[in-house]
Amino acid sequence: MKKLYYIILGLLVGLVACQENDKTDFDSNGAVYFQVNPSSWSDTRDSIVYSFAGKDGDSQTLNVQVNLMGEAVNYERHVRVVVNSGKTTAQEGIHYAALEEEYILPAEAFSMNIPVVLYNKDPRLEEEAFQLVLDLEPSDDLELGLTARTTVRVIISNVLTRPYYWEDMYMDGIFGPYSRVKHEYCIRKLGRDFPQDSDEYRTNYGIWKAYGKYMDNFFYENYPILDENGLAIEPWL
Incomplete structure (x- = not known):
């Protein structure tokens, strides 16, 4: 059943790709x-925004x-991923580790993960973000799929950013x-940062809901605490 689901999903991907005029040829x-x-x-x-802020x-x-x-x-089949040097501002060895061939x-398998090792060695990350652009390339086994999704940008910094799944x-x-x-x-009071992805947040939703109540009470008892714009952070529950 699971295999059938993924086959259907693959067919739907192709259908949507045609409808959006996002076409590619693959054998x-x-x-x-x-x-x-x-x-x-x-x-x-x-794009993936990755911040080292709050991480050890x-x-x-x-x-x-x-x-x-x-x-x-x-x-097994082989997947090729390369760094787009023309669009990348991050430096190998300083901001990220070299990729495998x-x-x-x-x-x-219908999916796999590319492990990208990022470094927090550059003090400039506290002031600016650097971009690592990755491109998929055809291999002996696999062609390129959806043309709008063959490139990904990783934005690296050491500044806190709102989780992409907040809304x-x-x-x-x-x-x-x-x-x-x-x-x-x-981060200070809970001893942890928000999860990197929405799946982890969803899995532990009950815990994060309790954390939210705890932080609401903290800001109530310590009112007023000003945000970066000089405005008081109001209790929200």
Whole structure:
């Protein structure tokens, strides 16, 4: 049943691609494309914002998902990902580790992750963001899939940013309107940052709901705490 679901999904991908005039040719070997938001196939964003703020250590691994377009097979296939040097402002060895020549799409798999190692070694990350642009390339086994999803941008910084899923997960109702100062206090008081992806947040929704109530009470008892714009952070529950 699960395999049938993914086959149907692959066919739907092709149908939608034609309807959006986002066409590509691929043979029976299949094709691949980036899936920036693993939780929503219809999310066509091409960028991942990654901040080291609130995280320990000087390196982190970011998993970038690649999806298969077509049928799974009973043998491994190779996926090629390269750095687009013309559009990349990040520096290898300073902001990210060198990529492998090829990555493996396992047998019977419809998706896989590209592990991108990011570094927090550059003090400039506290003042500006650097961009790592990755392009999929055809391999001996796989062609390129949806043309609008063969490139992904990773924006690297050491500045707190609002989680990309804040609106989709209705987090205003749990943590109130976002501000960087509120974010900083959440990390200090909770001892952790918001999850990197929406799946983790959704899985632990009950815990984060309790955290939201705790932080609301904190801002109530310590009122007024001013945000980065000089405005008082109002309790929201």
